[in-house]
Amino acid sequence: MSLQVNDLRVYYRTLAGDVKALDGVTFEIADGEIMGLAGESGCGKTTLGNSLVLLDGRMKQVGGTVMLDGAPLPIADFNEMRHFRYRDISIIPQYAMSALNPTRKIGKMIGELLESRDVRYREIRPELERRLGLVGLGLDVLQRYPIELSGGMKQRMVMVVSTLLDPSLLIADEITSALDVSSQKAVAQALQSFRDQKFVRSMIVVTHDVSILYQIADTLAVMYAGKLAEKAATDVMMQRAKHPYTRMLIASLPEVGVRYTEHKLTGIAGTPPSLLNPPTGCRFRDRCPLAIEQCAEEPPFVEVEPGHSVACWRADDVAAPKDSVA
Amino acid sequence: MLTLDRVSKVYKVGAFGGTELPAVRDVSFTIAPGEVVSLIGESGSGKSTIGKMILRLIGINGGIITLGDTNVATLKGAALRDYYREVQGVFQDPFSSCNPIFKVEHIFSLVRGVYFHSLSGAEWRSKVAEALGAVALEPGQVLHKYPHQLSGGQLQRLLVARALLLDTKILVADEIISMLDASTRIDVLNLLGELKSRGLGILFITHDLSLGNYISEKTVILRRGRVVEMGETSKVFGNPTHPYTRMLIASVPQLHKRWGDEAIADPGPCRVHAASPSGPAGTALLVEVEPDHSVACFRIDEGVPC
Amino acid sequence: MSGGAIVASTESVGRRREILYFALRGKKVLISSSILVFFAVIAVAGPLIRPGDPNAFVGPLAAPPDGQYWFGTTTFGQDVFAQFASGLRATFTAGLLGGSIAALIGMAVGFVAGYRGGVIDEILNMVTNVVLVIPTLALLIVITAYLSARGIFVEALFIGLTSWPWAARAIRAQTFSLATRDFVDLARISGVRSLRVIFSEIAPNMSSYLFLTFILLFGGAILIAASLDFIGLGPTEGTSLGLMMYNAVAWSALPLGLWWWFIPPGIGITAIVGSLYVLNVGLDEIFNPRLRES
Numbered sequence: 034m035s036l037q038v039n040d041l042r043v044y045y046r047t048l049a050g051d052v053k054a055l056d057g058v059t060f061e062i063a064d065g066e067i068m069g070l071a072g073e074s075g076c077g078k079t080t081l082g083n084s085l086v087l088l089d090g091r092m093k094q095v096g097g098t099v100m101l102d103g104a105p106l107p108i109a110d111f112n113e114m115r116h117f118r119y120r121d122i123s124i125i126p127q128y129a130m131s132a133l134n135p136t137r138k139i140g141k142m143i144g145e146l147l148e149s150r151d152v153r154y155r156e157i158r159p160e161l162e163r164r165l166g167l168v169g170l171g172l173d174v175l176q177r178y179p180i181e182l183s184g185g186m187k188q189r190m191v192m193v194v195s196t197l198l199d200p201s202l203l204i205a206d207e208i209t210s211a212l213d214v215s216s217q218k219a220v221a222q223a224l225q226s227f228r229d230q231k232f233v234r235s236m237i238v239v240t241h242d243v244s245i246l247y248q249i250a251d252t253l254a255v256m257y258a259g260k261l262a263e264k265a266a267t268d269v270m271m272q273r274a275k276h277p278y279t280r281m282l283i284a285s286l287p288e289v290g291v292r293y294t295e296h297k298l299t300g301i302a303g304t305p306p307s308l309l310n311p312p313t314g315c316r317f318r319d320r321c322p323l324a325i326e327q328c329a330e331e332p333p334f335v336e337v338e339p340g341h342s343v344a345c346w347r348a349d350d351v352a353a354p355k356d357s358v359a
Numbered sequence: 360m361l362t363l364d365r366v367s368k369v370y371k372v373g374a375f376g377g378t379e380l381p382a383v384r385d386v387s388f389t390i391a392p393g394e395v396v397s398l399i400g401e402s403g404s405g406k407s408t409i410g411k412m413i414l415r416l417i418g419i420n421g422g423i424i425t426l427g428d429t430n431v432a433t434l435k436g437a438a439l440r441d442y443y444r445e446v447q448g449v450f451q452d453p454f455s456s457c458n459p460i461f462k463v464e465h466i467f468s469l470v471r472g473v474y475f476h477s478l479s480g481a482e483w484r485s486k487v488a489e490a491l492g493a494v495a496l497e498p499g500q501v502l503h504k505y506p507h508q509l510s511g512g513q514l515q516r517l518l519v520a521r522a523l524l525l526d527t528k529i530l531v532a533d534e535i536i537s538m539l540d541a542s543t544r545i546d547v548l549n550l551l552g553e554l555k556s557r558g559l560g561i562l563f564i565t566h567d568l569s570l571g572n573y574i575s576e577k578t579v580i581l582r583r584g585r586v587v588e589m590g591e592t593s594k595v596f597g598n599p600t601h602p603y604t605r606m607l608i609a610s611v612p613q614l615h616k617r618w619g620d621e622a623i624a625d626p627g628p629c630r631v632h633a634a635s636p637s638g639p640a641g642t643a644l645l646v647e648v649e650p651d652h653s654v655a656c657f658r659i660d661e662g663v664p665c
Numbered sequence: 666m667s668g669g670a671i672v673a674s675t676e677s678v679g680r681r682r683e684i685l686y687f688a689l690r691g692k693k694v695l696i697s698s699s700i701l702v703f704f705a706v707i708a709v710a711g712p713l714i715r716p717g718d719p720n721a722f723v724g725p726l727a728a729p730p731d732g733q734y735w736f737g738t739t740t741f742g743q744d745v746f747a748q749f750a751s752g753l754r755a756t757f758t759a760g761l762l763g764g765s766i767a768a769l770i771g772m773a774v775g776f777v778a779g780y781r782g783g784v785i786d787e788i789l790n791m792v793t794n795v796v797l798v799i800p801t802l803a804l805l806i807v808i809t810a811y812l813s814a815r816g817i818f819v820e821a822l823f824i825g826l827t828s829w830p831w832a833a834r835a836i837r838a839q840t841f842s843l844a845t846r847d848f849v850d851l852a853r854i855s856g857v858r859s860l861r862v863i864f865s866e867i868a869p870n871m872s873s874y875l876f877l878t879f880i881l882l883f884g885g886a887i888l889i890a891a892s893l894d895f896i897g898l899g900p901t902e903g904t905s906l907g908l909m910m911y912n913a914v915a916w917s918a919l920p921l922g923l924w925w926w927f928i929p930p931g932i933g934i935t936a937i938v939g940s941l942y943v944l945n946v947g948l949d950e951i952f953n954p955r956l957r958e959s
Contacts, residue, residue, distance in 0.1 A: 073540035073541065213566060214401065214611055215606060215607065215610045217610065217612070218610040241540065243614075244611075244614050247612065247613075247614055271615075282541060282542060283614070285541055285544070286614060287545075287572070288569060288614045293548075293552045298545045298549070299549075300543055300546040301542035414854050415854075416853060447854060448850075450847045450850065451847075452847055455846055455847040456850075458848040458869075460869055460872075461869075466851065466855075469851075469855040469857055470855050473855055473857060
């Protein structure tokens with residue numbers, strides 16, 4: 034499978050005007066690739082994930098195209114997308130595990146979900162049970178109520194249900210955020226195993242936690258204020274990130290072992306711009322220590338080396354190891 | 360100095376309160392001025408319950424909490440208000456901590472109404488400005504706004520500034536950065552570091568081990584309401600002894616090393632058993648592994664005899 | 666971060682502007698408040714247009730509406746319109762007074778039970794349940810037997826003292842959920858006393874809810890007052906819409922075909938109470954964005 038997103042723009046309608054949540058995003062995902070989509074709140078990563086599956090009432094696609102396996106994906110057409118949802122593209126939405134109906138047994142809920150998608154529950158049940166076993170859940174899970182399961186168990190169950198029909202593309206939206214550290218590892222590794230066992234061809238893993246992405250993602254895309262700042266292979270990103278925002282973001286993460294007394298980490302001063310009336314030019318300009326006059330003109334998202342794209346005029350100036358910006 | 364001595368909290372649930380649900384059991388540790396203590400645990404470990412007990416938001420069932428010589432549990436009325444002069448808290452969700460229908464200066468005026476009603480308007484304003492300056496915020500830019508108009512990071516810093524208005528000696532920081540973005544987390548964390556160097560004692564409650572390791576001198580690892588390991592941070596992280604601590608540290612995603620298929624190394628024989636072979640007899644015995652580093656029975660709470 | 670969160674954090678439209686925007690467009694609110702204002706105007710202006718005792722015998726007996734007597738006259742020659750206008754006043758007063766008393770008691774009980782919880786909550790719950798199951802009609806008949814002269818105030822007091830339980834329940838539930846919020850904890854660790862926490866932190870957050878509760882209590886009080894008047898348990902003097910209907914039935918207006926005697930008060934009560942309930946629904950949609958059809 035392959036996904037090509039070209040200059041995608043999705044805005045939210047509000048009383049005060051259009052919020053330009055996604056303002057021109059271009060990238061590609063190859064077959065078998067796990068792409069991590071990272072960024073802070075308000076950057077548009079959840080909007081991107083959601084818009085590929087379901088544009089809700091407030092969202093509208095203003096421009097750009099999406100191609101899935103060479104054919105256009107009609108994301109703006111709710112009814113047309115019905116053919117693709119769950120079979121070709123599936124999503125594990127944010128807060129999925131809190132959205133389980135507390136009065137339904139898990140098995141019954143899955144049955145209802147599948148019937149609504151025209152899938153016979155009885156036929157698919159053996160496969161469902163096999164996969165539940167693969168992620169470490171016993172068959173008794175189907176007879177339990179959601180409240181009887183822990184967060185990690187619920188999340189793994191939701192993952193199995195979302196990928197039951199072997200979608201080409203899976204979008205996982207903040208699936209580890211609400212979990213404890215031990216469950217996070219189990220869930221992240223389960224996600225990776227889905228790709229390895231070919232239940233899912235490719236994935237977009239949306240999260241603010243870069244360290245989880247380092248563990249399981251092949252490539253990393255960083256968004257800022259509705260636009261892509263940088264995209265590269267994960268190892269390249271960690272060692273040779275070129276966008277100032279990416280470098281400062283990575284530099285602000287405490288790894289186990291770094292202590293305040295030894296090495297004080299620095300954050301990024303300021304706040305992201307309002308997406309109601311975004312500034313012209315590079316959106317990171319106000320907070321960037323490397324900003325120059327040219328930044329008043331928006332830098333294009335270009336490939337600076339194979340598989341590594343950046344949106345920064347000064348990408349080539351930043352060739353040194355990662356701590357030089359901090 | 361805030362001392363917790365074998366503190367417990369048991370909830371009575373069910374019809375007529377028949378069933379007992381222990382949330383915290385026999386927890387003891389101290390917070391000294393100028394020291395950051397990390398209280399690390401997963402959900403359900405009881406760490407927030409301990410924070411709330413220190414802040415007298417919920418009652419204490421067993422054990423004693425003392426600030427200096429005063430027993431915290433029996434304070435009432437004016438004595439309780441005096442206690443809050445010295446012990447304050449900041450909570451996890453900055454947007455939930457500020458009443459959404461008032462401007463943010465409301466959280467300061469609450470404090471003024473109780474503690475500073477004798478100050479004149481100008482004196483009060485300069486006091487607030489000083490507190491805001493300590494957290495790198497400008498009064499003119501934030502005070503007249505509503506909570507939803509500010510960012511999470513700004514609100515958390517405002518809430519820390521509020522705590523600084525009084526003579527705070529102990530600050531309970533309950534997961535204060537888990538809802539913030541990565542770039543603002545560090546700012547708030549570094550702020551705690553500055554406060555520490557000014558003599559404040561901080562209880563840093565978190566589930567994130569990397570943050571605990573970054574900022575604290577002492578670490579307490581909590582599991583299901585009991586302390587399983589505690590001591591100087593570098594010793595606990597450098598030489599984790601309890602199987603639970605080892606599991607936690609091995610599960611943390613790091614930025615320079617991938618999760619391998621390495622099995623968690625065998626921690627060896629239980630230290631408590633070695634110290635007292637007949638078993639801990641149901642009490643939370645902590646055995647010293649090295650100076651300033653103690654660990655509890657490896658099988659504590661598993662219902663397995665020693 | 667969800668779309669809703671993006672929208673919430675970047676919207677600069679204030680909440681008041683938003684409420685006003687929807688309030689002026691909500692059909693339910695506009696229509697129902699117009700009806701209420703219409704009746705209120707009659708209640709205020711009526712006695713000025715037709716001064717004097719509404720129960721005085723002024724006109725021809727049982728005359729249908731004409732130019733001089735807009736609503737005709739009763740079998741005794743009383744001006745139905747004058748009675749109607751004066752009755753509206755009495756009805757509004759009974760509703761306002763009864764509703765206010767019920768609201769005050771309901772708030773007091775609800776806030777304290779919801780905030781304090783524990784034993785106090787149990788006791789207040791018991792009191793609420795007891796008042797809820799009291800057979801109000803039987804009680805009222807007994808009271809009526811002892812009071813030879815009753816005014817609107819006594820009636821309103823009775824209504825207020827017996828219709829507060831559901832409001833107390835509702836407010837208690839809301840208070841419960843608000844009391845667990847962090848800003849209440851913040852007020853507590855700022856040394857604020859419990860009563861002040863309830864008034865300055867919790868109640869303002871429920872202001873729209875309290876307003877809606879009051880509207881419902883107001884409407885309910887009017888309905889109860891009218892029903893009580895209709896079966897003869899109302900005030901012994903003066904006039905009200907319910908009393909008009911009582912008299913109309915007592916003096917055979919139906920078989921005699923004197924429709925102008927009972928239809929105006931009937932429509933009046935229906936319209937007022939109905940508008941209040943529709944106003945409640947309309948305001949709820951405005952205050953609660955999730956109910957709006959966008």
